[in-house]
Amino acid sequence: MFSLNPQSGIPLYRQLVDQVKLLVAGGQLKAGAPLPSVRELADKHAVNPMTISKAYSLLEAEGVLLRQRGKPMTVAAHNRQGPEAQILLAPLIHQLIQSARQLALGDDDIIQAVRQGLEQHHD
Amino acid sequence: MFSLNPQSGIPLYRQLVDQVKLLVAGGQLKAGAPLPSVRELADKHAVNPMTISKAYSLLEAEGVLLRQRGKPMTVAAHNRQGPEAQILLAPLIHQLIQSARQLALGDDDIIQAVRQGLEQHHD
Amino acid sequence: MFSLNPQSGIPLYRQLVDQVKLLVAGGQLKAGAPLPSVRELADKHAVNPMTISKAYSLLEAEGVLLRQRGKPMTVAAHNRQGPEAQILLAPLIHQLIQSARQLALGDDDIIQAVRQGLEQHHD
Amino acid sequence: MFSLNPQSGIPLYRQLVDQVKLLVAGGQLKAGAPLPSVRELADKHAVNPMTISKAYSLLEAEGVLLRQRGKPMTVAAHNRQGPEAQILLAPLIHQLIQSARQLALGDDDIIQAVRQGLEQHHD
DNA sequence: GTGGTCTAGACCACA
DNA sequence: GTGGTCTAGACCACA
Incomplete structure (x- = not known):
C-alpha cells in the first residue's frame, strides 16, 4: 500500500x-x-x-x-472535502514538466515518456 | 535557468x-x-x-x-555520453504514476492531468 | 526562563x-x-x-x-492577538479550585493558600 | 465525585x-x-x-x-494522619504562580484571577 | 494489542 | 553555529 x-x-x-x-x-x-x-x-x-x-x-x-x-x-470522518486529484498531483507534474523543459523536450516527448512509463507499470 | x-x-x-x-x-x-x-x-x-x-x-x-x-x-567537455532523457526523467515519472495510482486515477486521467499541466506552463 | x-x-x-x-x-x-x-x-x-x-x-x-x-x-511576528492571560491560566485555576473543593476548602481558604504561596515565591 | x-x-x-x-x-x-x-x-x-x-x-x-x-x-481506617491541605495543594499553587509569572502578572492579578475563577465555579 | 515519550548518538542540510 | 532526520532501544498509558 x-x-x-x-x-x-x-x-x-x-x-x-x-x-x-x-x-x-x-x-x-x-x-x-x-x-x-x-x-x-x-x-x-x-x-x-x-x-x-x-x-x-x-x-x-x-x-x-x-x-x-x-x-x-x-x-478521519469529516476530512474536509478532499482536495481534487489535480491539486495533489500538481507539484509532481510541475516538477516533471520543469525537468523535461531543462532536457529540452517538447510537449509530445513528455506525453510520450509518460505513456511509456504507464506501460511499464502495467506489469 | x-x-x-x-x-x-x-x-x-x-x-x-x-x-x-x-x-x-x-x-x-x-x-x-x-x-x-x-x-x-x-x-x-x-x-x-x-x-x-x-x-x-x-x-x-x-x-x-x-x-x-x-x-x-x-x-566538462567529455561528459561521458549524457544519459538518455528517458532515464533522467524515469524517477519523476515513476513517482507521478505511483501517486496517481494512489489517487485511483486511470491511465487516461494521468495523461489528461499532464496535458493540463503543459497548457498551464505555456504562459 | x-x-x-x-x-x-x-x-x-x-x-x-x-x-x-x-x-x-x-x-x-x-x-x-x-x-x-x-x-x-x-x-x-x-x-x-x-x-x-x-x-x-x-x-x-x-x-x-x-x-x-x-x-x-x-x-513569530503576527502571533494572532495573544490570548488573554485569563484564558491561559483558566485550566490551572480550574484544577486548583476543583482540588480545593475535594479538600472541602472554602473560598477564603483557597485565597489564603494562594497568598501563602505568593509569599513563599518572593524569595 | x-x-x-x-x-x-x-x-x-x-x-x-x-x-x-x-x-x-x-x-x-x-x-x-x-x-x-x-x-x-x-x-x-x-x-x-x-x-x-x-x-x-x-x-x-x-x-x-x-x-x-x-x-x-x-x-482505610488508619490513613496515617492525612497530610495538610496546604501540602496537597502546593504543587498546583506553585504551578499557577509560575505560569502567572511567565505571563508577567503581579500578585494582585493572580488573586484576582483566582477570585474570578471561584465566582464562575459557584454555578 | 495500540500509540507516546524519552534517551543516546550518528549524520545531514543550511547560514 | 543552527535545526532536521533517523536509529535502536527502554519504558509508559491505555483498551
Missing part, C-alpha cells in the same frame, strides 16, 4: 504523509478505516517506529487521521 | 545538481559553457553560497563540471 | 510548549526575539535535544514560533 | 489517585466508606476498567484504600 524510498532525498515520514493523503483523497482509504499499526508498518518497511509515528502525528494534526487511545489510527 | 524550491523537501544542493545535469543532457548547457558564479546564484536564489558551492563540487566530482582556477566553472 | 519538571506527569515537551506560549503572551518574549538553541536548552535542562526540538516544532506548527533555516527559532 | 480529563496530559490513573487522596484528606471520603466499583467508574467516565483498577491498586499500596475480597474497596 505504501512505498518508502530512502534514496529519494525526501524524508521518509514525509513520503508516508503524502501517500496517506493520496490514498484518502483517492478513496482507497475510506473514513473510519484503520491504518496499519506503527509497528506493523515499521517492520514491513524496515523503518524505525518513531518515523512512522511522526507521520501519523502530522496527519492527525492536519485532521486527516484520528487518534483514539489504545486503538489503531483511523481515517 | 534554475529553480530552487525550499519547500519541496528535496535538499537545495540536490535540486541544483539535478537541474545542471538535465540542462547538460538536454544540450542547453554545452561543453565549455560557463556556469553562473557561486555568488551570483546564491544572491539570485537567496541561498547561502556554501550551498551552491557544494552542488558545484559534487558536479565536479561526477565529471559534469570543470573547475579552473580563477575562472567560472564550465561544463 | 523555563522550568522543566520530569516528575509532574506532564510530558516535558508539553511543559515547554506551554511556557513559551505564556512568555509570548506575557510579552517577555517579543516578536522577533530568538529562542535559546535546541542544544543550549537541552544541555541546561539535562534533556534530550529531540525533546526540545519536538516542542519547537509544535510551536512552529501553531504559528507561535518561526523557523528560519540555519538560524535560531524566533517568536 | 471524580472528574477525569483525558486532554490534560496527566495520566488518567494518576488523576484518579490524586482525587481520591484529596477527598480522603478533606473528609468527604471517611474511613470505611466504600468507593464506586471499578466497573461503575469505568462506565461513567468512559474509561477502560483496567485504568481504574490500576489507580485503586496504587491507592491500596499506599495504604489509602483497603481491598477486601468480594466487597467494594473502602477507605
